[in-house]
Amino acid sequence: DTGVSQDPRHKITKRGQNVTFRCDPISEHNRLYWYRQTLGQGPEFLTYFQNEAQLEKSRLLSDRFSAERPKGSFSTLEIQRTEQGDSAMYLCASSIQGWEKLFFGSGTQLSVL
């Protein structure tokens, strides 16, 4: 399977714990995006990378959230001191620069208890 891969698919954590998610994009794609989606809503932009550079970060993104793409391939999204409001589906997508069609992974469903 050469699509976008996300791990884990599901994560249950207690409030205050840190969590980290991983995304492996389609190999030839140089752009990687993180979105968050809550039930009944459209995906909400969090941040995106072009190669290893983080080009944009949502103003809504708390300082507790950090994302990296150290070698321009896979990416990680870390949430520190999780809160119940962080419970959502975290979606990763990749694309080729200049072609804005996004290829999404199946997401990581986070539940904060």
Next chain:
Amino acid sequence: GESVGLHLPTLSVQEGDNSIINCAYSNSASDYFIWYKQESGKGPQFIIDIRSNMDKRQGQRVTVLLNKTVKHLSLQIAATQPGDSAVYFCAETFGAGKSTFGDGTTLTVKP
């Protein structure tokens, strides 16, 4: 089973009917638009796209219409099938930046 003009959060149609799903976008400078289909437990999947220099584009069983005057986008699905049941989102992009998603429409196809 059709809805024209207004965005509806849900739409129910009979199998074989045509469906129209509407979307209002927010940025008049957006120059690229995509419709995505999202099935339960999966990420959104590309259906069809259109650039702002066009007002209509057709694919297999799907057509997207763009009205820049009123910032409106619609997705038409011909001969709707049970496999079309899903949530549909429109997304807008300005330049080569991020995509902004609209409110989804849940399409239910009745046999």
